[in-house]
Amino acid sequence: MNTQATTSPQFYLTAPAPCPYLPGEMERKVFTHLVGPRATEMNDLLTQGGFRRSQNIAYRPACESCRACVSVRILAKEFKPNRTMRKVEAANADLVSTAYPAQPSTEQFSLFRRYLDHRHQQGGMSDMSALDFAIMVEDTHVRTKVIEYRRRPEEGQDGPGQLVAVALSDIMSDGLSMVYSFFDPDMERRSLGTFMVLDHVRRANEMGLPHVYLGYWVNGSRKMGYKVRFLPQEHLMSQGWTRYQQDAGE
Known part of the structure; x- marks a missing residue:
């Protein structure tokens, strides 16, 4: 043998x-x-x-x-937020993002469960336990970080500010790959999903990395439509990575 x-x-x-x-x-x-x-x-x-x-x-x-399903990556160096995205950045100016080793916490899991129960009750992850969550975060053999988004502590407040969003992200040789993210479902007006993408673009530029990988855009799926808003970007086609030209109707 x-x-x-x-x-x-x-x-x-x-x-x-x-x-x-x-x-x-x-x-x-x-x-x-x-x-x-x-x-x-x-x-x-x-x-x-x-x-x-x-x-x-x-x-x-x-x-x-x-x-x-089409793989999407943002061209970080060329990216410029549009007016709506600048409003999202302003609305979240009170948040601080910090990257940590890929280790789960009870606080993260509590926010994760609230997110699933509110937005993905019928999804494949809906019955995930604390152990499942820990495995999702820790079971990695690559360079992975957990990025926490918290409100700045008020003056005189002990301890960290309120945790409102979390991103699990891989650090690659040519960019950041957003593996999974979740946020406080009671804060929809903040557009925290958009804010986390914008923060990853900022981080990629600070690290000298050209891309932010967003996973798959699914043409025809409303919940995946947000991914083509971050321009310029490239899509992986049969001929390789190709600059995306947005249709007027999108």
Whole structure:
């Protein structure tokens, strides 16, 4: 029996399942494990090739009859917030973002559960426990950070300010990849999802990284529509990463 470890990733294909984004469609995914000393290098290469990370798994759609999922990355150096985004930045000027090692906390999980219960009651993550959350954060073999967004403590207040949003993000050789984010569902007027993307663009520029990877934009899915608002950006097409030209009707 050959016991020599392979240096090349082994890829697998999932069985068909209902698509969570487009009614009536079936999805399949190709995936591999991100483990071992080359995990960071492989995560970079696979993300640049259209994969996403979930814990120690890298996956991408491999659907038989649909190509609606498109990998998106913001061109951070060229990005300029529009008027609406500048208003979001102003509305959240009282927030402070801090990056930490990928370690979960009870406070984070409490906010995570409130977010799921309010916005994703029927989703695949709806029954996640504290242990599931801890695994989601900690089960990484790549450079991962937890970024907390808190209100600035009021004068005389002991301890940190209120936690209002959290992002789990990978640091890659050419950018930041937003793996998952969540926020206080009672603060919708703050547009915290948009604010976290804007903060990642700022961080990427400060780190000298050219891209912010947003995962998949699904044409026809309303909840994914926000991703094409951050311009300029590139989409991964059959010919490679291509500058996105927004249609007038979008």
